Amino acid sequence: MKETALRISDFKDSIFGVMSRLAREHNAINLSQGFPDFDGPEFVKEFAFKKIAEGHNQYAPFPGSMNLRNEVSSYYKRFYNLNYNPESEVTITVGATEAIFVVITALINPGDEVIVLEPFYDSYVASIKMCGGVAVPITMHAPNFTVDAEELQKAITPKTKLIILNNPHNPTGKMWEREELETVASLTIKNDLYLMSDEVYEFLTFDGHSHIPTATLNEMKERTITVSSAGKTFGLTGWKIGWICANEKLSNAFRLVHQYVTFSVSTPIQEAVAEGLKNLETYLPVFRKQYQDKRDYFYKELTSLGFKFDIPRGTYFMMVPISQKTEMKDVDYAMKLIKDYKVATVPPSAFYLKSAEGEKYLRFCFAKKDETLQAAVTNLKGL
Ligand SMILES: Cc1ncc(COP(=O)(O)O)c(C=O)c1O
Structure with a gap:
């Protein structure tokens, strides 16, 4: 064989x-x-039963159920004052894992370099490899798991296209300080790169610390691709509902990949997550x-x-x-x-x-x- x-x-x-x-x-x-x-x-689970009983059981639109896209867009506005058009800038995926794969597949050509900040979530490097890209690791240095600006700049070459950042950070539990995010953002802008910000733990924050979405930093909204997921926020990791928020041009590219990876995502579960997001406050x-x-x-x-x-x-x-x-x-x-x-x-x-x-x-x-x-x-x- x-x-x-x-x-x-x-x-x-x-x-x-x-x-x-x-x-x-x-x-x-x-x-x-x-x-x-x-x-x-319970309240989110009950919505899932209800949505199935109500007949939300056929394929959802491939970019995601309109209700869920509206609710994703609405919470980015309510919590972060970020505007994403639900029609064209929000795409629903099978968890953040599919989102990560879709983003990397849509952006990375064989030989392109992607900066990954280590320790990293393991699917980043696997997705990069599947696209023929090259993962370039930059270490987040203990004890605060900070990134050294000079080291990062040195690792960027003409082949670099994307930086992947995770905040709040698995495995360290770190929440990035604004200045640290600005360091990475300024190099992203200076070198004309994209930044994928994996924010699946955006609401799992303690002691009153608030999460800073990378897309809210100066001049970063257009080049930031934000990935998140309902799995962590609702403690329902098996539901596997994720999303990508990005500008229209990038979202179009992501949707082209997504339509051939999964086409669309579980309809009643998307509808239930939409109801959950309405009740975040x-x-x-x-x-x-x-x-x-x-x-x-x-x-x-x-x-x-x-x-x-x-x-x-x-x-x-x-x-x-x-x-x-x-x-x-x-x-x-x-x-x-x-x-x-x-x-x-x-x-x-x-x-x-x-x-x-x-x-x-x-x-x-x-x-x-x-x-x-x-x-x-x-x-x-x-x-
Ligand atoms: C940093 C990070 N990104 C993405 C994921 C995947 O999320 P999902 O279960 O929504 O695919 C996880 C899951 O553990 C994670 O820790």
């Missing part, structure tokens, strides 16, 4: 799949994969408090176990330094935790291409029931 395509020849099972499998095999508590082990809000305080309480509990317990790090301001992840505890690298320490302490985490070296920085950390996901977190803490007590 002939070989499968070269473009996937170095692809492996994703680290999330591997760690979840090991968690099952060792009967470990799974704090590795980034999703809640509890259900999303009342829903978000409850949502944030739920996750902030979990963060506070888990942070307190990890610090009392001797892990020292700054409390994350956003997302449901903690990137925890392990060097005070062990000489081991992340992968070995993660294996030890699974086997001996029955707690599964993610070794972050999987999120780096260049730096060995990730070997000094483990990523914990705290989007878990209180009893799951308590059981993990009990298991880790012997550490």
Whole structure:
């Protein structure tokens, strides 16, 4: 039999799949994969039942249900004062993952370079490779995970077309400061690049910190492609509804790809998400408090176990330094935790291409029931 395509020849099972499998095999508590082990809000689920019963069951328009595009456009206006025309500048996708693939496929020619800020979400590099592009890693330096402007400028070549930024940031929980965003934005403008801003955790922010969408920065709206998703905001990651907001010319290009990747996205679920977005103002305080309480509990317990790090301001992840505890690298320490302490985490070296920085950390996901977190803490007590 002939070989499968070269473009996937170095692809492996994703680290999330591997760690979840090991968690099952060792009967470990799974704090590795980034999703809640509890259900999303009843009111949004009820809308899904209702929309199916009402007969929203045939193909939606391929750029997305008009209701959902209107609601996406409306919340960008309400929360960020950003104007996106729902007819021509908002496209609904199967989660942010499809959005990322579509954006990269529509922009990147073989040989084009894409700057990825490491640690990165793993689908960026995979999508770049599938398009024949070249991922150029720039390390976000610990402890604040900042990007050095000079290093970034040096990495930009005539072949560079796109920078990918994630804010709030998985795996570190960082929320970018305005000045840091401006550094990346000014180089994007100076070098005439596009910037894909992955903002799937835009509402998962704590202690009153507000998210700054990259598109709100001076002169950035036209060159920013914003990707987001309902999965994190409503704790319904399995619904896989995402969106891309970008200018009309770029949106047209994204829609050309999207129509041949999935054509359209689940109709009743889009309609239910539209209803959810209408209610963001009342829903978000409850949502944030739920996750902030979990963060506070888990942070307190990890610090009392001797892990020292700054409390994350956003997302449901903690990137925890392990060097005070062990000489081991992340992968070995993660294996030890699974086997001996029955707690599964993610070794972050999987999120780096260049730096060995990730070997000094483990990523914990705290989007878990209180009893799951308590059981993990009990298991880790012997550490
Ligand atoms: C930074 C980041 N981007 C994108 C995604 C994918 O989102 P979705 O489930 O909507 O495809 C995730 C999921 O974990 C993520 O952490």
